Amino acid sequence: MSRRDTREVLLMGPGPSNCDPRVLRAMSEPTLGHLDPGFLAIMTETMDLLRSVFQTSNQLTLAMSGTGSAGMETSVVNMLEPGDRAIVCVHGVFGERLADAAARCGAEVTVVEAPRGEPVDPSKVRETLDRVKGAKLLGIVHAETSTGVLQPMADIVEMCKAHGMLVLVDAVTSLGGVPVDVDRSGFDFVFSGTQKCLSCPPGLSPITLNENALKVLNSRKTGVRSWYLDLTMIQRYWGHERFYHHTAPVNMIYALHEALSIIEEEGVKERFKRHAANSAALAAGLEAMGLKLLVASGYRLPSLTTVIIPEGIDDVPVRKRLLADYSIEIGGGLGALKGKIWRVGLMGHTSRRRNVILFLSALGTILRSMGFKADTAAALAAAGEIGS
Amino acid sequence: MSRRDTREVLLMGPGPSNCDPRVLRAMSEPTLGHLDPGFLAIMTETMDLLRSVFQTSNQLTLAMSGTGSAGMETSVVNMLEPGDRAIVCVHGVFGERLADAAARCGAEVTVVEAPRGEPVDPSKVRETLDRVKGAKLLGIVHAETSTGVLQPMADIVEMCKAHGMLVLVDAVTSLGGVPVDVDRSGFDFVFSGTQKCLSCPPGLSPITLNENALKVLNSRKTGVRSWYLDLTMIQRYWGHERFYHHTAPVNMIYALHEALSIIEEEGVKERFKRHAANSAALAAGLEAMGLKLLVASGYRLPSLTTVIIPEGIDDVPVRKRLLADYSIEIGGGLGALKGKIWRVGLMGHTSRRRNVILFLSALGTILRSMGFKADTAAALAAAGEIGS
Numbered sequence: 001m002s003r004r005d006t007r008e009v010l011l012m013g014p015g016p017s018n019c020d021p022r023v024l025r026a027m028s029e030p031t032l033g034h035l036d037p038g039f040l041a042i043m044t045e046t047m048d049l050l051r052s053v054f055q056t057s058n059q060l061t062l063a064m065s066g067t068g069s070a071g072m073e074t075s076v077v078n079m080l081e082p083g084d085r086a087i088v089c090v091h092g093v094f095g096e097r098l099a100d101a102a103a104r105c106g107a108e109v110t111v112v113e114a115p116r117g118e119p120v121d122p123s124k125v126r127e128t129l130d131r132v133k134g135a136k137l138l139g140i141v142h143a144e145t146s147t148g149v150l151q152p153m154a155d156i157v158e159m160c161k162a163h164g165m166l167v168l169v170d171a172v173t174s175l176g177g178v179p180v181d182v183d184r185s186g187f188d189f190v191f192s193g194t195q196k197c198l199s200c201p202p203g204l205s206p207i208t209l210n211e212n213a214l215k216v217l218n219s220r221k222t223g224v225r226s227w228y229l230d231l232t233m234i235q236r237y238w239g240h241e242r243f244y245h246h247t248a249p250v251n252m253i254y255a256l257h258e259a260l261s262i263i264e265e266e267g268v269k270e271r272f273k274r275h276a277a278n279s280a281a282l283a284a285g286l287e288a289m290g291l292k293l294l295v296a297s298g299y300r301l302p303s304l305t306t307v308i309i310p311e312g313i314d315d316v317p318v319r320k321r322l323l324a325d326y327s328i329e330i331g332g333g334l335g336a337l338k339g340k341i342w343r344v345g346l347m348g349h350t351s352r353r354r355n356v357i358l359f360l361s362a363l364g365t366i367l368r369s370m371g372f373k374a375d376t377a378a379a380l381a382a383a384g385e386i387g388s
Numbered sequence: 389m390s391r392r393d394t395r396e397v398l399l400m401g402p403g404p405s406n407c408d409p410r411v412l413r414a415m416s417e418p419t420l421g422h423l424d425p426g427f428l429a430i431m432t433e434t435m436d437l438l439r440s441v442f443q444t445s446n447q448l449t450l451a452m453s454g455t456g457s458a459g460m461e462t463s464v465v466n467m468l469e470p471g472d473r474a475i476v477c478v479h480g481v482f483g484e485r486l487a488d489a490a491a492r493c494g495a496e497v498t499v500v501e502a503p504r505g506e507p508v509d510p511s512k513v514r515e516t517l518d519r520v521k522g523a524k525l526l527g528i529v530h531a532e533t534s535t536g537v538l539q540p541m542a543d544i545v546e547m548c549k550a551h552g553m554l555v556l557v558d559a560v561t562s563l564g565g566v567p568v569d570v571d572r573s574g575f576d577f578v579f580s581g582t583q584k585c586l587s588c589p590p591g592l593s594p595i596t597l598n599e600n601a602l603k604v605l606n607s608r609k610t611g612v613r614s615w616y617l618d619l620t621m622i623q624r625y626w627g628h629e630r631f632y633h634h635t636a637p638v639n640m641i642y643a644l645h646e647a648l649s650i651i652e653e654e655g656v657k658e659r660f661k662r663h664a665a666n667s668a669a670l671a672a673g674l675e676a677m678g679l680k681l682l683v684a685s686g687y688r689l690p691s692l693t694t695v696i697i698p699e700g701i702d703d704v705p706v707r708k709r710l711l712a713d714y715s716i717e718i719g720g721g722l723g724a725l726k727g728k729i730w731r732v733g734l735m736g737h738t739s740r741r742r743n744v745i746l747f748l749s750a751l752g753t754i755l756r757s758m759g760f761k762a763d764t765a766a767a768l769a770a771a772g773e774i775g776s
Contacts (some may be wrong), residue, residue, distance in 0.1 A: 002727045004642060005426035006417035016419050016638060027639060028416035029394035031589050033717045038393035065591070066616060069634040073616045101615040170760050195635055201419050203453070203591055203637030225613055227489040228454060228461045244722070246457040247403060247583055249591030251415060253639065254392060334632070380715045 009323070010350070010357055013331035014145045014304055015173065016195035016202050017347035019259070023200055024171025026258035027251050029174040034248045042257050043238060043248070049260035053175060053198070053268060054190065054208045056182035060209040062238040063256055064229065065249050068172040071205030073101050075138070075168050075189050079213065081222050082106030085135040087128055087165075089120040089156070093334045094170055098139045105225065110135070115146050116336055117294045117306070122155035129163050136216070137166035143174035145196075146334040148295050148306035148343065150178065157186045166212060172196060175206065176263060177275040177303040177347055190212045194252075197275070197303050199348030200259035203252045223264075259348075275302040277386060278351045282344065285360045285383030288368075289374045294341050303351070305344045308335075310372050315339045318366055326362040356383050367385035397711070398738070400747055401719035402533045402692055403561065404583035404590050405645070405735035411588055414646035415639050416674030422636045423528045431626060431636070431647050437648035440585070441563060441656060442578065444570035449596040450626040451644055452617065453637050456560040456581025459593030461489050462617040463556050463577050464527070467601065469610050470494030473523040475516055475553075476510040479539065480532035481722045490527060493613065498523070504724055505535050505682045505694070510543040517551050524604070525554035525576075531562035531617065533584075534722040536683050536694035538566060545574045554600060558681055560584060563594065564651060565663040565691040566737055576601045582640075585663070585691050587736030588647035591640045647736075663690040665774060666739045670732065673748040677755075677762045682729050691739070693732045694725075698760050703727045706754055714750040744771050 017357065032039040043062075050061045062071050076098070080086060086107045088099040091114035091299030110132045114120040114313045129135070131311045138160045142151055153169075160167045166188040171180045175190075177197030182190055189209045194200035209217070209231075217231055224230040228246065236243035263271060279302040283293060285306055294306035309315055315332050319342070322328045331343035346355065360383055399406045420427040431450075438449045452459050464486070468474060474495045476487040479502035491497045498520045502508040508528065517523070526548045532537055541557075548555045554576040559568045563578075565585030570578055577597045583590035597605070597619075612618040616634065624631035625709055651659060669691040671681060674695055682694040697703055703720050707730070708714045719731035734743065748771055752764030 004414070004417065004430050006430075006642065006646060007426065009420060009424065011419065011421060013421055015635060016421060019419055024416040024418070024639075026392070028412040029392065030396045030412070031399065031407055031583075032394060032397060033399060033401055033404060034590070036397065036711075036717065038395065042392050042394075065636060066458065067634050070454065070616045074615060077614075088478065097615065104611060104615055106614050193635070195419075201639040202422070202635040203640050223492060225492050226461060226465075227485065227492055228458045228617075241433060245591040246455050247581070249455060249640070250404060250588065251412075251589040252591050253642075254394065254639070255639075257392060323424075324444045329424060 001003045008327065008357070010355060012345050012350060012355065013329045014343045015193070015347060016347050017199050017345060019199050019201060019349040020262055020349045021256050022262060023259045027255040029254050034250055035242065035244065039250060040242060042253060046257045046260065047238065048210070049257065049264060050206050050290055053179055053260060053263055054182045055184070056208050058182065058210050060214060060235055063253065064205040064207055065246060066205055067202050068205050070229065071191030071193065071207050072098060072170060073226070074205070074207055074231065075191050076102045076105050077136055077226045077229055078217050078231045079166060079168060079189060079225055080105040080107040081220055085110070085132060087112060087132060087135050087138045089116065089125065089138065089140040091120050091149055091151065092141065092144035094141045094145055094172070098141065098170060102139060103115045111139065112163050117149065118240060119149050119151045119299050122159070125156050125197045126159055129159055135165055137168050139168040141170040142180065143171065143178060143301050143303065145173045145304060148301045148304045149299050150301040153185055160188060166216060173301065173303050176271065177351065178301070179272055182208055194256055194259070196278060197347045198263070199350070201252070203249060204256055211387065261291050274295065275346065275351050278346045278353060279303070279305055281353065281356045281383040281386035282346060284386055285356065285379040288378065288382035289360065289364055289379035300313055303345060303347045307342045307344060311342060313367065313370055313372055321366050322362060328359060328362055396715065398716045398743060398746070400733050400738060400743065401717045401734060402731045402733055403581070405587050405733060405738040406739045407587050407589060408650055410650060411643050411647045415589065415643040417642050419638050422638060423630065423632065427638060428630060430641060434641060434645045434648065435626065437645065437652060438594050438596070439650055441648060442568060443572070444596050445765060446570065446596045446598050448602060448623055451641065452593040452595055452751065453634060454593055455578065455590050456593050457580065458617065459579030460486060460558060461614065462593070462595055462619065463579050464490045465492050465614045465617055466605050466612055466619045467525055467556060467577060468493040468495040469608055469774045473498070473520060475500060475520060475523050475526045477513065477526065477528040478532035479508050479537055480504055480529065482529045482533055484561070486527045486529065486558060489687055505537065507537050507539045507687050510547070513544050514547055521681050525556050527556040529558040530568065531559065531566060531689050531691065533561045533692060534725065536689045536692045537687050538689040541573060549574060554604060561689065561691050564659065565739070566689070567660055570596055582644055582647070585735045586647050586651070587738070588643045590645055591637060663734065663739050664668055666734045666741060666744055667691070667693055669741065669744045669771040669774035670734060672774055673744065673767040676770035677748065677752055677764060677767035691733060691735045695730045695732060697728060697730060701755065701758055701760055709754050710750060716747060716750055
């Protein structure tokens with residue numbers, strides 16, 4: 001059997017991001033039993049640390065034993081019952097998935113669409129809320145990883161509250177890099193992933209739900225369709241009872257605990273500032289180089305920047321050379337945007353001034369060699385004045 | 389934030405087992421992107437290594453991104469549709485769960501029960517197969533972690549084949565410690581977990597399915613109810629297309645790759661022999677000490693031994709002292725067996741002669757101090773002649 005080729009790559013794609021070496025070391029600490037008192041104490045601390053990054057006091061705040069997509073499924077499978085009505089805002093691939101997952105729960109799903117690269121228009125949401133009577137919840141992606149759009153939420157949340165609907169939020173690519181601010185934002189159910197702005201390897205999905213969501217959970221008329229993701233049981237394992245449900249991914253929880261401790265040391269506000277500054281530097285650099293961004297200023301996601309691939313340049317050869325010659329990974333487009341954009345992540349530990357400069361230099365060099373007149377000097381000058 | 393209290397504990401409970409330090413080191417290698425060519429090569433090798441430990445040539449052999457319970461749900465949610473009939477053999481808690489999970493898929497589930505501590509009687513299965521017409525599959529636990537029973541499978545598989553039914557097998561506590569021998573046994577869908585006899589941290593669920601199961605999957609009339617566990621999509625990510633589904637738990641896959649490489653180096657047959665020898669030593673030692681085992685000789689699971697707690701001895705204080713004074717974890721009983729048995733695991737890396745001797749010595753000392761006349765000398769003599 002050959003050895004694993006696990007060289008160090010600068011992970012500037014749509015996630016996973018690079019982990020702090022402390023997180024990798026934490027993951028390799030000896031495995032404890034899932035009911036060991038020492039491990040239960042780590043679970044409790046992890047819940048506290050998650051509350052702090054979610055900016056919530058929700059008691060039921062924990063990490064599901066699966067990736068972000070498992071968190072997505074957890075939200076709909078626990079909140080929806082067959083025949084329920086749900087409205088899902090779709091401004092990219094992850095909104096499409098949420099609508100798909102909600103429909104699999106037997107719900108009648110109405111979709112509110114936005115062009116890819118733009119946020120969902122609150123007036124279209126209002127119109128749909130007025131038309132579709134008795135919808136139980138609205139699902140929406142806060143940070144659309146397929147387009148790089150940060151969705152403004154306040155108006156939409158207000159409308160949902162006026163209609164007595166739950167607000168269910170995909171914060172996979174925002175949590176830890178962009179304020180999610182669960183309690184003040186009025187989000188009822190939020191799910192995320194560990195491998196984006198938390199800079200922990202993929203494998204866990206932090207979730208949080210408030211009293212409104214708990215009431216919906218505890219007054220279901222039918223059982224939760226999933227055994228593995230059934231929060232009526234899982235809350236008894238993470239809660240005071242410590243009632244065995246499944247064997248928690250012990251070492252992954254160590255990693256998350258360490259990643260969240262690092263966030264606590266930095267402070268969430270400092271961390272948000274850092275993400276904002278470095279993505280502004282990257283955007284300024286890319287534009288000074290002569291490239292165009294997909295998303296209009298004001299809606300850009302600080303953790304993920306989407307660049308339009310210039311005319312005459314092919315997607316894959318550029319990404320292959322970035323990886324082969326510079327050990328830098330960036331992402332291609334998904335769905336309708338395949339071959340049309342690059343997705344450049346600056347998430348968590350990866351969001352550093354040195355990475356912005358390195359990436360701009362490497363991209364400029366490659367593009368020039370392919371005939372695109374990238375102004376690398378201008379890019380570096382523009383970026384250098386902003387990053388942190 | 390306090391440091392994690394991750395001291396080294398000898399994990400002789402029902403899982404997780406101890407990991408070889410090589411596995412823990414593998415997990416802390418740098419995270420690669422989930423579509424990085426280096427990582428895709430690791431996925432491909434992991435599939436090959438899994439085939440070898442499952443003893444199968446099934447193309448669709450992979451690790452689901454969740455714990456063993458996720459593998460259980462994967463099996464039923466992909467194989468069953470609403471209205472299907474399923475027969476589930478229940479001889480412990482994990483059979484109960486399988487029946488529960490199958491019912492959540494909308495299937496009509498008929499249960500064949502066995503007393504806890506005994507295997508399911510093939511004649512009762514025959515009777516049920518004759519009575520319940522048109523059942524699509526039979527689900528059965530090969531290694532019942534709640535009782536320590538190893539279920540004989542040949543007769544039951546033969547009956548199912550005669551009825552044209554799929555055989556779906558829970559091999560969570562057998563894979564890597566006891567022959568599962570998927571192809572020769574005629575199992576159609578098998579799921580397992582990483583934290584038992586594979587000695588990898590919890591978090592992944594190896595599964596394998598043959599052509600019969602694939603045919604059922606690909607001819608479904610309704611969509612798979614779970615988005616996260618939908619094998620019609622997941623097979624495209626693990627297969628040649630490498631079509632993105634979700635972000636694989638990259639570092640967990642490194643750990644599994646290393647754990648499976650260790651198994652390949654040892655050889656599966658040598659590994660099965662080692663498990664058999666050490667559990668025989670443990671059983672001989674416990675009986676020589678004056679204790680009784682729950683399961684009759686012939687049906688004992690080599691990876692997990694269940695001991696009846698003697699009259700006058702309380703469950704919890706003994707386990708607390710084992711953990712506090714000797715850093716040894718064993719498990720208590722589940723469900724109806726709570727307080728009545730101890731579950732002592734010798735799985736994977738933990739299945740070593742030195743651990744048998746250490747555990748017998750510690751247990752003997754504790755029991756004597758509580759008034760039970762444990763004959764530790766006899767136990768050590770009996771065990772010492774067998775272990776490997």
